[in-house]
Amino acid sequence: MYAFLLSTAVIFVAELGDKSQLMAMTFATRHRMRDVLLGITVATAIVHLASVGIGALIGDSFANSQHVISIIAGFAFLLFAAWTWRGDELSEEEASRAGARKGAAIVAIGIAFFLAELGDKTMLATITLATQEGWLGTWIGSTLGMVLADAMAIVVGAVLGRHLPDRAIKIGATxxxxxxGVLLIVDGAGWL
Incomplete structure (x- = not known):
């Protein structure tokens, strides 16, 4: 349960202001909210399942070095903070892909999100969490966190038609x- 709650919160925050949210908003202006949410959910579940698999393998390999993994994860989260502060932007190519209607909307949305999430900070954060927490709770929680954050963007894109305040999101997520990150480093160093 702890892995579920932690990964839901961390991935929700990581997704705020991410280019995937911008893609969700863009898709929601052109497709039904249900189709966008379903495409995102399927793509996210697949990417995050692979992520927790990678994280679980790394975690099992270094089970006797959990404090080292905690410190490394802490520094990874500090890198995620810098990445979040720098921000993501939706390129013109990604925006045009979001607007293109080739085949079923759900499939197009799912493929776009799958490709956008490979190597993204939410994937890396999920891998990092899975090195320390149970894979099932991390997978379900990280998938839920991302879908919830993107659902907000879908609602904004479909109903309000405007963006969330970027600066406030960037500051909060950072x-x-x-x-x-600091808590993981402090825990890994044994300072708690």
């Missing part, structure tokens, strides 16, 4: 990553 601070959350810093807090998680």
């Amino acid at each position: 601070l959350a990553f810093i807090v998680f």
Whole structure:
């Protein structure tokens, strides 16, 4: 349950202001909300299942070095904070892909999200969490966290037609990553 709650919160925060959210908003302006949400959910579940698999393998390989993994994860979260602060932008190519209607909307959305998430900070954060927490709770929680964050963007894109305040999201997400990173480093170093 702890892995589920932690990964839901961390991935939700990581997704705020991410280019995937921008893609969700763009898709929601052209497709039904249900189709966008379903495409995102399937793609996210697949990417995050692979992520927790990678994280679980890494975690099992270094089971006797959990404090080292915690410190490395803490520094990874500090890198995520820097990445979040720098921000993501939706390129013109990604925006045009989001607007293109080739085949079923759900498939197009799912493929676009799958490709966008490979190597993204939410995938890396999920791998990092899975090195320390149970894979099932991390997988379900990280998938739920991302879908919830993207669902907000879908609602904004479909109903309100405007963006969330980027600066506030960027500051909040950056601070959350810093807090998680520092706590992991402090825990790994045995200072708690």
